[in-house]
Amino acid sequence: MVTINRKKVSAGIAIIVIILIFPWTCLNTQAETDITFNSADKFSIPSYNGAISFAVNGTYSKATFENDTWTFTNLRLNRSQPLENFKISTQNSNVTVFSYIAFNTTLQSARLRYAVEGKGEQIFNFGLGSQGGEWSGVDWSVITGNNVFMAEGEGWTISNDGTLVVTGVTGNVSIVHWGFSENSLPSSNLPSYLQHSVAIVIAMVVAVTVIVAIIIKVKSKGHSGEK
Amino acid sequence: MSWETPSAIVLPVYVLIVLVGIYLIFRFAKNKTRKVSSLRLFIQVAAVFAVFMGLILGPFNVPIFQPLGSSPRDRLVGTNFFGTQFPDGLSVPILACYYPNGRTVTCPIWQIQAYIFPFWNYPRGYEVFYSTSGLEKLAIVFGLVAVVSVVLGRFFCGWLCPFGLYMDVLTRTRKALRLRHFRFSEKTNTALGQSRYIIIAVFLILSVIFASYAIFGTQLISGTRPSGPEGTEAGIVGNINEPFCLVCPMRPLCVLIECGLGSMKFSYVSQITYGPLWITGGYITSINLAILIAITILALAYRRFWCRICPLGALTALFSTFTPFKQIALTRLIKNEQKCTKCGVCKRVCPTQATQVYEKKGGDVTESRCILCARCVEICPYEDALELKVAGKTVMKSRNWLEQQKIDLEEK
16 A cells, blocks of 8 residues: 655654754854843832833843933843834833734734833833834734723823833733834835736746646656556 | 744644654554544644644734734734735635634635625735735635645645544544444435535625625625725625625634634624624624534535535636646546456445546546545555556555455464
């Protein structure tokens, strides 16, 4: 019925396993200059009577404190996608950041989750740049722990430079932003073959498949004829 | 649930498990006439995990998808690779329903219906933007289906389709309950097979009729004019622009299972049903629920009942068993006339009652009803009488397992 060369199969499986595992081992490599932190570390803002901490371990390239705001460069929370230029501050409250996750699909989105202790004000800037323009389309949502979507202006505001301020909220909070990167949006500046690259590639695949199938068919008929 | 699992861990582990499983089945399966069936069952289960890998990878509890509950759609293959040109997911000819959370590929039937609708210049679909016209996306879908059908034919139906697995599980359940199955007469079975093409034609025509305002600027049926702003998702007529999905049994099956697992919120699903008795709705309707129940009962009586009338199977068969595609299709079932004794075992075991394997004297016996499950090859007791060939190479052939069984018994 089915004849299997076990040695070849075993060797093939071993090679595939090595290939699959290899990239994962590389993921553990971090930039040597990155600084690690854990949940015990506190980033205080004394003049604002506030402090920032993280519920998970993480790394950053640089952290600076200026104008009562902490700025993190390449912040990763438990191997999350990096926040390249993340600014955070808090007044009269303590913030514990739980997680950050981002999608880079057509509908780009990201979510930051944190907990607030004390009724104060939290200020964030994700380094996304300003709103406005037809295609920058960055939308924001602030959701409290009871899955209540807060309307803009009632508990939070966003400024033109992308600084989001949440006021008077305690407990668990999620900030979500979604929008479209200029790279993934349709652009008439791209050459036509790039605008329709998927269709072109599929057409080529169809053509190649048909050609190969015809060749195989002709060869098979030739072998049958010889027999 | 609020955990996230890196793809870099899950995907290699998944591939490893699949490879090891395949090896173990080949190495240790004792019953020679069940080895391929066991392998097929394993691959079907693995395929379900592959199709819904997003449920494992997460992330979960993303607020943007909060109403649905847990996982986003199009996690792996959709917009990550094709961007706004083709953002709804890779077309694979299996019932990888568009609607459940966590799927990685997309049902071509949904795509064909959806792209007929935003045929002209509607740039936005459901949570995605399109930078290509409906015509171009339709060409991509048909191109992909044609390529995979030419290469592998209805192998997808027999080995990879999640609904096919559901049918096979029902068959195994029936066997466990020691109930006998029924067979359709040849005339009825042939009529069922032909009905597939009528079903797909009817629903595609309905898609065009419902999309008439978008395509022609006039309603062919009143009430199909988009009610929201032009060129937006709200402008797309709700619930009827994909008419086949209103009746497809795969959608309620996926949705109900995911609600049961907690990865979709039933409270949300039930909120978006409309009319008396849930006649229409975004996910579950009384119509598709009733059809699912009917198919389930019929599949307990008749093996692979849905596969006999599946329009997606019809589409795949069109590109693999009909001229001119038949001339170049690469996966074929070949019969050796000299070795066949007309014992009829192949005809009896075929789950879709494909008869050409028995009736045709020799040569290429692949037909549109055949799902290439290879059960006939597996059970045929005559050496080399049947062969499954891919690109001219034999990947499976019948063997004289009766003789081998005799030898094994004598040795004992």
